[in-house]
Amino acid sequence: MTAKIIDGKAIAKKLRAEYHARVDVLRSRYNVTPALVVILVGDNPASQSYVRGKIAGCKEVGIRSELVELPASTTEEQLLEHIERLNNDATVHGILVQLPLPAHIRVSSVLEKISVEKDVDGFHLYNMGGLVTGNTVFSPCTPYGVQKILEHENIRVEGQNVVVVGASNIVGKPTALMLMQQDATVVICHKKTRDLGHFTLLADILVVAAGVPNLIVPQIVKTGAVVIDVGFNRLPDGRIVGDVDFEGVKEKASYITPVPGGVGQMTVTMLLHNTILSAERAATATTSPFRRRA
Ligand SMILES: Nc1nc2c(c(=O)[nH]1)N[C@@H](CN(C=O)c1ccc(C(=O)N[C@@H](CCC(=O)O)C(=O)O)cc1)CN2
Numbered sequence: 188m189t190a191k192i193i194d195g196k197a198i199a200k201k202l203r204a205e206y207h208a209r210v211d212v213l214r215s216r217y218n219v220t221p222a223l224v225v226i227l228v229g230d231n232p233a234s235q236s237y238v239r240g241k242i243a244g245c246k247e248v249g250i251r252s253e254l255v256e257l258p259a260s261t262t263e264e265q266l267l268e269h270i271e272r273l274n275n276d277a278t279v280h281g282i283l284v285q286l287p288l289p290a291h292i293r294v295s296s297v298l299e300k301i302s303v304e305k306d307v308d309g310f311h312l313y314n315m316g317g318l319v320t321g322n323t324v325f326s327p328c329t330p331y332g333v334q335k336i337l338e339h340e341n342i343r344v345e346g347q348n349v350v351v352v353g354a355s356n357i358v359g360k361p362t363a364l365m366l367m368q369q370d371a372t373v374v375i376c377h378k379k380t381r382d383l384g385h386f387t388l389l390a391d392i393l394v395v396a397a398g399v400p401n402l403i404v405p406q407i408v409k410t411g412a413v414v415i416d417v418g419f420n421r422l423p424d425g426r427i428v429g430d431v432d433f434e435g436v437k438e439k440a441s442y443i444t445p446v447p448g449g450v451g452q453m454t455v456t457m458l459l460h461n462t463i464l465s466a467e468r469a470a471t472a473t474t475s476p477f478r479r480r481a
Pocket residue numbers: 236237238240283284285286287308328329419427446447448449450451452453454455
């Protein structure tokens with residue numbers, strides 16, 4: 188069996204065209220232009236590159252974007268003041284603080300400061316908690332991208348055995364909860380899991396977000412499984428690879444996502460989606476989605 192290679196770039200392109208049309212409607216019907224502010228603290232080259240991708244994505248679909256670049260010496264208090272200002276700015280629909288942050292800044296206090304209605308990354312505790320009950324204001328972008336890929340390929344989730352390898356707060360745990368909401372039977376494996384293959388061989392859908400190149404080899408993949416590689420590793424020679432032995436596993440899986448060109452393309456696309464959704468809510472709602480749900 189040779190897997191169908193899922194083209195994340197093509198799915199992202201199709202979705203972005205749909206999002207552009209939604210931006211046009213917002214502008215013509217409500218005179219509203221969705222706006223995203225991205226805050227980058229420090230000069231991590233990978234973060235700079237991701238932020239550039241986000242700003243370019245905004246431009247592509249007609250979202251107004253602003254980049255706030257702060258030095259690595261910025262204090263937590265100063266960063267919280269920036270967020271407070273943006274929370275109170277009605278022309279801003281989405282606020283994103285690029286991670287990781289310098290070690291002297293507490294990530295949790297920063298993420299909790301962002302207004303839930305503008306938390307387009309979906310990382311606020313309220314949104315994280317909402318994953319358990321199935322009523323988030325915004326879904327986190329990478330897990331949402333995984334869901335969209337499965338939906339686009341008409342891959343059934345309900346009743347399927349899903350194994351998620353990796354238990355991070357921004358990918359593994361939310362992906363598991365979101366697929367559980369779709370009635371999958373979900374197992375989460377992590378770095379302390381003994382005999383990984385025992386679990387992965389059960390997976391109809393295998394989602395891997397561990398940050399370990401070549402962790403998933405064909406011997407531990409069920410024939411015909413759908414393999415979604417969320418891993419993103421930069422090798423010493425500069426190459427980018429996922430967590431899956433792509434060449435080996437593609438001969439055993441029914442579907443597989445490449446790295447790059449798979450899920451990574453969807454992360455920014457879902458951010459664009461969430462920003463537009465936030466602007467649509469602001470333009471049409473009389474009460475905030477947060478208050479309505481609380
Ligand atoms: N505030 C946030 N910080 C971080 C997030 C996040 O979702 N919100 N996620 C990661 C990094 N990230 C976005 O910020 C990200 C990673 C990878 C890609 C991507 O498009 N990958 C491409 C390849 C890009 C390349 O060649 O360099 C792909 O896989 O095709 C987008 C976004 C940590 N921080």
